[in-house]
Amino acid sequence: MSDDSDPFAEFVRPPLHETPSERAARKYREAEEKRVSDAIDEQIKQERQILLKQKTLTKILLLGQSESGKSTTLKNFRLEYARGEWEAEKVSWRAVIQLNLVRSVLSILETVRAEMEGDPLLELDDTDSVDTLDGTDPNPPTQLQLSPDEIQQLQMFEFRLASLRRVEMDLKQKLGAGTEEVTSMDESLDLPPDLVNEVYPEKAPDSRYLVARKTRRRRVQGEEMVVRGLRWREFLSRGRKGSFGRKTRANLDVQDQRVADILAECRDDMKRLWNNHTVRMILEKRRMTMENSAGFFLNDIDRIASSLYLPSDDDIVRSRLRTVGIQEYHIFVPGDNLLGPKREWILYDVGGSRTMRRAWIPFFEDVNAIIFLAPLSCFDETLLEDSSVNRLNDTIGLWKAIVSSKILQNTTMVCFLNKCDILKRKLRDGIQFRNYVRDYGNRPNELLPVIKFVKESIKNIAIKYTVNQRRMTYIYTTSVTDTKATAATLGSVRDSIFRTNLASASLVV
Ligand SMILES: Nc1nc2c(ncn2[C@@H]2O[C@H](COP(=O)(O)OP(=O)(O)OP(=O)(O)O)[C@@H](O)[C@H]2O)c(=O)[nH]1
Numbered sequence: 091m092s093d094d095s096d097p098f099a100e101f102v103r104p105p106l107h108e109t110p111s112e113r114a115a116r117k118y119r120e121a122e123e124k125r126v127s128d129a130i131d132e133q134i135k136q137e138r139q140i141l142l143k144q145k146t147l148t149k150i151l152l153l154g155q156s157e158s159g160k161s162t163t164l165k166n167f168r169l170e171y172a173r174g175e176w177e178a179e180k181v182s183w184r185a186v187i188q189l190n191l192v193r194s195v196l197s198i199l200e201t202v203r204a205e206m207e208g209d210p211l212l213e214l215d216d217t218d219s220v221d222t223l224d225g226t227d228p229n230p231p232t233q234l235q236l237s238p239d240e241i242q243q244l245q246m247f248e249f250r251l252a253s254l255r256r257v258e259m260d261l262k263q264k265l266g267a268g269t270e271e272v273t274s275m276d277e278s279l280d281l282p283p284d285l286v287n288e289v290y291p292e293k294a295p296d297s298r299y300l301v302a303r304k305t306r307r308r309r310v311q312g313e314e315m316v317v318r319g320l321r322w323r324e325f326l327s328r329g330r331k332g333s334f335g336r337k338t339r340a341n342l343d344v345q346d347q348r349v350a351d352i353l354a355e356c357r358d359d360m361k362r363l364w365n366n367h368t369v370r371m372i373l374e375k376r377r378m379t380m381e382n383s384a385g386f387f388l389n390d391i392d393r394i395a396s397s398l399y400l401p402s403d404d405d406i407v408r409s410r411l412r413t414v415g416i417q418e419y420h421i422f423v424p425g426d427n428l429l430g431p432k433r434e435w436i437l438y439d440v441g442g443s444r445t446m447r448r449a450w451i452p453f454f455e456d457v458n459a460i461i462f463l464a465p466l467s468c469f470d471e472t473l474l475e476d477s478s479v480n481r482l483n484d485t486i487g488l489w490k491a492i493v494s495s496k497i498l499q500n501t502t503m504v505c506f507l508n509k510c511d512i513l514k515r516k517l518r519d520g521i522q523f524r525n526y527v528r529d530y531g532n533r534p535n536e537l538l539p540v541i542k543f544v545k546e547s548i549k550n551i552a553i554k555y556t557v558n559q560r561r562m563t564y565i566y567t568t569s570v571t572d573t574k575a576t577a578a579t580l581g582s583v584r585d586s587i588f589r590t591n592l593a594s595a596s597l598v599v
């Protein structure tokens with residue numbers, strides 16, 4: 091094709107009487123222009139790819155107070171959508187579960203010792219009795235009269251199970267954990283002042299509208315176990331890749347063996363302790379309901395205190411390891427078309443205790459959805475880190491702060507009303523919801539009415555404090571240690587998140 095056929099040819103043709111030096115200069119200029127143009131093209135291409143990735147990348151933040159079930163929810167996601175990694179990491183959880191069991195046994199021994207030494211009971215004000223006018227407890231706990239035989243038996247347990255302290259140390263060392271106890275904190279606010287100002291507008295009513303009349307100080311059952319996110323992740327992935335150095339591996343193996351041997355030696359005594367009538371009486375008197383506490387494995391001693399022990403999926407989901415810092419997990423979730431490409435989701439698991447909540451804020455910026463864990467069973471408990479704060483009030487206040495946050499107005503909200511199994515047990519045991527929640531009134535002390543009441547509160551807060559009426563909020567009733575039921579819920583959450591952009595309704599409950 092000749093230049094004449096190109097309408098632009100005349101405008102791009104080089105000068106007719108170009109000297110060699112002018113030509114060289116022009117060529118240089120053109121090459122330089124092409125280089126710049128190519129660089130811009132490349133940049134645009136890269137930006138497009140990032141945009142494309144961002145479009146398919148979904149970021150989900152798990153929020154809620156400590157022990158609300160964030161990490162347990164994350165485990166359910168991984169069990170469902172990252173099965174390969176889950177299987178590979180399974181064995182690494184053995185130490186965590188062993189430590190959970192050992193901690194339970196040690197905390198029973200501590201309680202027994204406290205009883206033998208006549209230590210006063212911790213704050214025990216969760217009886218279903220009504221306060222008397224003069225403030226005295228109409229049903230003071232009766233003093234247990236232990237016979238010499240019983241005392242001897244209890245001392246024998248202490249003696250025979252003393253080696254578990256060594257096991258506890260070994261396991262902590264193995265996990266590379268920075269173990270800390272959550273105690274009362276020196277800060278009074280859980281969120282930085284700017285976010286507090288943003289999320290607590292001046293007209294916001296008292297977040298304690300679910301005012302607890304009486305609260306129960308949560309018992310710290312022994313020292314709480316904490317594993318710093320990074321080191322634990324490193325531990326898991328090293329275990330997965332088998333990439334510990336040979337010497338480290340050998341040391342760990344020796345340590346593993348020692349732990350397994352001591353646990354096996356202690357197995358029968360641990361079982362006898364847990365089934366001992368006097369011990370049960372002491373636990374009851376001191377309101378230690380072991381079944382309701384995190385990392386409860388006392389009914390699985392035979393399996394766990396064996397050198398052949400390998401954790402089951404259920405064990406891992408029920409185990410307790412407090413999260414410190416932020417942990418990031420990638421999962422690949424099938425889209426609407428199950429045969430189509432999978433979507434990448436990034437899940438962020440955070441520490442929920444008050445001092446750790448500051449670290450949540452930077453993640454608000456570009457998160458697609460928040461899964462908020464609201465543990466309902468904690469209505470009669472206070473925060474470990476601040477015993478003046480009722481846990482249900484803390485949860486309600488947090489929910490309000492999150493739904494009213496300006497930065498999160500386009501973020502899909504999912505709320506799990508969690509730990510319904512423990513709630514059911516507590517109500518069945520006669521713990522009165524109305525004694526802690528002023529507005530509950532004379533409604534029945536039963537599971538469904540209690541759930542309905544809290545769900546209404548959560549929903550009303552969402553309606554009242556959501557500025558963007560197009561934002562979707564979903565509320566589910568869960569017990570996330572039940573992996574089967576949770577799998578169905580996660581399927582529904584997945585659909586909701588995929589649907590989000592199409593949504594027009596303001597609230598789905
Ligand atoms: N029975 C029961 N136990 C639960 C439920 N959800 C969580 N747990 C247990 O409660 C404990 C605490 O749960 P986590 O998932 O570790 O809590 P978290 O919100 O991650 O806590 P932090 O990491 O401290 O912020 C674990 O031992 C779980 O197995 C539930 O619905 N029912």
Ligand SMILES: [Mg+2]
Nearest residue numbers: 160161412413
């Ligand atoms: Mg956690």
